[in-house]
Structures are given as C-alpha cells and as structure tokens.
Amino acid sequence: MTIVPKGYEDLLERPLFAHLATIRPDGRPQVNPMWFAWDGEFIRFTNTTTRYKYRNVQANPEVSVSINDPDQPYRYVELRGTVERIDPDPTGAFFSELAERYGLELDGPPADAPDRIVYVIRPHSSSHQ
C-alpha cells in the first residue's frame, strides 16, 4: 500500500525536480527544487549538514513535496510526510546514485562527501490534480 495516488506514480519514478518545503526555526516556510529518489516507501533527498535545510528538519521533521509534470504542468502530486531518519552518507554514495539518476557525470565522490546526509521521509498524506 502506498500513499501515492493511482496514476501519479510516474511523477515519482521519473528524474523530475521536487520542490521540498520545510519549516524554518522562526516558523516560516522554505522551499526549493531538489533531486530525489522514491522506493515505494520512502522519498529520499541528499543534503549536507552545512545547509539551512538541515537546521530546519532537525528542528521540525514535517515536510511537504510538490512535483509537477513538465509535459503537463497542471498535473502534479503533493506528498506530505515526516523525516523519519537522517542517514549519514560519508562516501557520497547516495549523492552519486542521484547524480546518475539525473544524468550528471561525476569523476569521483563529491568534495563535500564528509558532510553529506540523506533525509529519509515517510509520506503520510497526498494531494493531486
């Protein structure tokens, strides 16, 4: 059983850009486009411990993700969820996996690999159009 609405699975399977909304410590929203991966249970993002977003999700693990179809931009899915874990990614393995998914050629692990982390998000509700 998945929270993704029937007929919208492709928006999670394709290497599209997901607009990830988090809450800042001052209670205001923050949102920007991000790479992601979806395994049917979790949606995962790569980030580093030096970013504001890391501060945000540590203070408040509730997030929301908006993905629309570049070919039919009125067609979108929103997944609201909770950051269940923040996994370390010290070799940059998950970053490299995403880079490959998005067609970026790398010549080795990213320079910021020691700071790399993975947000592991379990969606709990969705909207779509």
Add this chain to the structure above:
Amino acid sequence: MTIVPKGYEDLLERPLFAHLATIRPDGRPQVNPMWFAWDGEFIRFTNTTTRYKYRNVQANPEVSVSINDPDQPYRYVELRGTVERIDPDPTGAFFSELAERYGLELDGPPADAPDRIVYVIRPHSSSHQ
C-alpha cells in the same frame, strides 16, 4: 529596489509554475504549483475561499515560493514573503488575466468567480542558484 536577485528576473516574468508553500493550522507545510503574476513589488496568486490554502494563509501569512527554469532546472529562485492583503476578485478579473498569461482560452468568467480572491504577497528575502 527589488528583492529578486539580478539575472533571475526572467523566472518571474515568464508564465512558469510557482510552487507556493504555506503553513497549515497544524504547523505542517503545504506546497503545490500555482499560476502567478509579478509586478516588481508584489507576487499575486488566484485562489478561492473554499480552498485549504485560504485557511492556511489567513492563520499564517508567511509563505515561500520556488520557481525553477524548465530549460535549466538547476537554476531557480526562492522568494520568501508575507501575504500583505487578500483582495476579493468577484468578477474573476484577475483569474482571467492569469488565464491569458498562461495561454488558456476562456469563454467568460470562471464559475467560481464569487469565491475568487487574490493573495498579494510582498517578498522580503530570497535565495537562488
């Protein structure tokens, strides 16, 4: 003087989809793609009083907007701002203006014109890449 980073003005001038993040009454974020218009001072969205988003911005006027370039998806601007006013749009005039901006042909005002409103947002800070 504008809050939009130099060289990113086109992302606000083109009829792109803006992912508008608001805060729900339970404190969790909500985000989805929307039409918008920008006049150099305010970013405006059309919505209706029957939508969850209306409830959200009435309770908490702090919002954030993420727009990326479909031609260079790593290029984006985020504008964080405050809903300064919610204007009524009982004839659907602003809705129709946006429909024209986005290339949608209408044969008259929208059926939900009596419920139509305009979020008038003043951006106070930005991020970009």
